[in-house]
Amino acid sequence: MVRSPNLQPNQVAFRVPPSCNKFDIHSYLTNIYGVNIQEVRTMNYATVHKKARTGKMGVAQAAYKKAIVTVDAPFTWPAEPEWCALEREQFKLGSKSAGRKMKGWRFRAPEQERTRLKEISEELHARMEAEQSGKK
Incomplete structure (x- = not known):
């Protein structure tokens, strides 16, 4: 679909x-x-x-x-999972920092962006570990 x-x-x-x-x-x-x-x-x-x-x-x-x-009946999409929004935000922040690096601007992102990117990656990592432990 x-x-x-x-x-x-x-x-x-x-x-x-x-x-x-x-x-x-x-x-x-x-x-x-x-x-x-x-x-x-x-x-x-x-x-x-x-x-x-x-x-x-x-x-x-x-x-x-x-x-x-x-x-026949109207179709409604199911609600988007939380991890999709996290991955989308992680991609957006990562591409922003890559663009900054390519344009020759500051290589380091602002402190707020760095902390948010770290939080997102930790949430995704914890979710992946929970899924792996649930499968075993």
């Missing part, structure tokens, strides 16, 4: 292999998940090629198909 903010409440977007057709998507969702489907629309996206500095062409993104499925 793909988050698409421009869709209506009773529509859901999926990223599917290019070999799937509308009938496959409809039968899969109906038979496996028991969802009543009104309509299936598909869009093909081509492979994106990027040229490297060496002159070689590389595949930046493989080809895929996007399917927009209209269902």
Whole structure:
């Protein structure tokens, strides 16, 4: 499933292999998940090629198909887990300090950012350890 903010409440977007057709998507969702489907629309996206500095062409993104499925009942996304917000904040702070370093500014982040980054990494580390101990 793909988050698409421009869709209506009773529509859901999926990223599917290019070999799937509308009938496959409809039968899969109906038979496996028991969802009543009104309509299936598909869009093909081509492979994106990027040229490297060496002159070689590389595949930046493989080809895929996007399917927009209209269902009977309105669809609501589940609440986002807490660890997603922590990882997003950690990424934001890390990229901020990397950008500061690349632009030639101060290499060290302000004290407040450093302490917040340390708190986030400790929370994520504690969560990972709890998950590992729970699996054993």
